[in-house]
Amino acid sequence: MITQEQRVRIRRQLAEVGLRATPQRLLxxxxxxxxxxxxxxxxxxxxxxxxxxxxxxxxVYRALAKLKEAGLVAQRYFARDHxxxxxxxxxxxxxxxxxxxxCGKVIEVRTPRIAQARxxxxxxxxxxxxxxxxxxEGYCPECAAKRRRGTLESRxxxxxxxxxxxxxxx
Amino acid sequence: MITQEQRVRIRRQLAEVGLRATPQRLLxxxxxxxxxxxxxxxxxxxxxxxxxxxxxxxxVYRALAKLKEAGLVAQRYFARDHxxxxxxxxxxxxxxxxxxxxCGKVIEVRTPRIAQARxxxxxxxxxxxxxxxxxxEGYCPECAAKRRRGTLESRxxxxxxxxxxxxxxx
DNA sequence: CTGTAATTGCGAATCATTCGCATCTACGTG
DNA sequence: CACGTAGATGCGAATGATTCGCAATTACAG
Numbered sequence: 542m543i544t545q546e547q548r549v550r551i552r553r554q555l556a557e558v559g560l561r562a563t564p565q566r567l568l569x570x571x572x573x574x575x576x577x578x579x580x581x582x583x584x585x586x587x588x589x590x591x592x593x594x595x596x597x598x599x600x601v602y603r604a605l606a607k608l609k610e611a612g613l614v615a616q617r618y619f620a621r622d623h624x625x626x627x628x629x630x631x632x633x634x635x636x637x638x639x640x641x642x643x644c645g646k647v648i649e650v651r652t653p654r655i656a657q658a659r660x661x662x663x664x665x666x667x668x669x670x671x672x673x674x675x676x677x678e679g680y681c682p683e684c685a686a687k688r689r690r691g692t693l694e695s696r697x698x699x700x701x702x703x704x705x706x707x708x709x710x711x
Numbered sequence: 712m713i714t715q716e717q718r719v720r721i722r723r724q725l726a727e728v729g730l731r732a733t734p735q736r737l738l739x740x741x742x743x744x745x746x747x748x749x750x751x752x753x754x755x756x757x758x759x760x761x762x763x764x765x766x767x768x769x770x771v772y773r774a775l776a777k778l779k780e781a782g783l784v785a786q787r788y789f790a791r792d793h794x795x796x797x798x799x800x801x802x803x804x805x806x807x808x809x810x811x812x813x814c815g816k817v818i819e820v821r822t823p824r825i826a827q828a829r830x831x832x833x834x835x836x837x838x839x840x841x842x843x844x845x846x847x848e849g850y851c852p853e854c855a856a857k858r859r860r861g862t863l864e865s866r867x868x869x870x871x872x873x874x875x876x877x878x879x880x881x
Numbered sequence: 882c883t884g885t886a887a888t889t890g891c892g893a894a895t896c897a898t899t900c901g902c903a904t905c906t907a908c909g910t911g
Numbered sequence: 912c913a914c915g916t917a918g919a920t921g922c923g924a925a926t927g928a929t930t931c932g933c934a935a936t937t938a939c940a941g
Contacts, residue, residue, distance in 0.1 A: 561938050597890045623793040639838055654828035662820050667852035674846045682837035731907055767921045
């Protein structure tokens with residue numbers, strides 16, 4: 542699953558940020574790199590266990606904390622459950638997430654307005670932005686239509702398995 | 712502390728949204744109305760206890776949940792601690808919060824860009840926004856300067872007693 | 882090859898929030 | 912204005928994601 546070149550590259554990335562290249566960290570980074578989803582610690586742990594049956598959940602949490610600190614992974618929060626942290630490899634361009642409350646689908650949206658707001662606020666107030674947490678919620682076109690027709694299962698308690706809020710680090 | 716007119720007005724507001732006007736709810740709403748801060752359940756509980764020594768923390772949580780559902784209070788998340796929920800009375804105009812990582816100060820910022828982004832995304836993708844969670848972090852002008860000079864106490868673990876992320880409901 | 886500081890695994894601890902349940906109470910109705 | 916009942920409350924216990932303590936390992940500079 543982890544290719545040789547990937548292993549080498551990740552080792553270098555870790556060295557660059559001054560982190561020891563432990564097999565657990567290599568594994569976690571590889572897992573985050575090969576998925577499009579936003580995984581929480583538990584999900585990462587489950588996947589990691591398939592390659593390293595001994596890995597512990599605490600290690601996953603600690604590795605993620607270090608990797609986040611080093612800027613290799615980004616932590617995300619999901620709109621409806623801010624207690625659960627999700628992670629993704631830092632690589633995709635700046636984007637935000639819109640979660641449909643009807644079907645749970647997550648739509649990635651892109652807009653320059655947020656960066657613009659930061660720029661303007663920065664200039665106007667002298668603020669130095671380092672971090673932002675942005676997430677949207679509502680209904681996708683299909684669910685919005687259903688809702689207007691009254692055929693949307695209310696309180697379907699959607700399971701947000703994929704997306705969550707987006708946190709942008711500079 | 713709770714004026715007669717306030718009491719009457721809150722009663723009406725509660726009736727309008729179909730909630731029973733219990734003394735606990737009146738108290739909690741009054742507390743949220745008379746402060747500029749963003750309080751978490753514990754803080755609200757502490758204040759409420761001064762007027763109703765018997766009130767329970769669980770009641771505070773349940774009341775806040777109902778009031779939020781009814782649109783009378785808004786729930787906020789703070790950037791550095793998304794596990795703790797803060798609340799404020801719904802009244803102030805749309806604004807966002809910027810938290811200084813140096814001194815912990817919270818600056819309310821206003822910008823039309825977020826609404827603009829929602830509008831544009833709504834038109835372009837047919838999304839129906841109902842909710843957004845926005846919060847910024849960084850350094851205020853003073854702390855930014857100190858940081859450049861290297862005189863900013865690093866990792867001062869600022870206590871964010873006042874502000875937190877902003878959640879906007881329609 | 883060695884010494885050592887960083888890291889791991891394990892289970893226990895945190896701690897904000899939620900729940901279960903028995904007891905009250907707000908408020909529409911008669 | 913007393914009643915009945917759905918809805919609220921208080922209490923303590925439960926949840927559940929994340930963090931901690933500590934002894935055992937291990938990455939990696941010298």
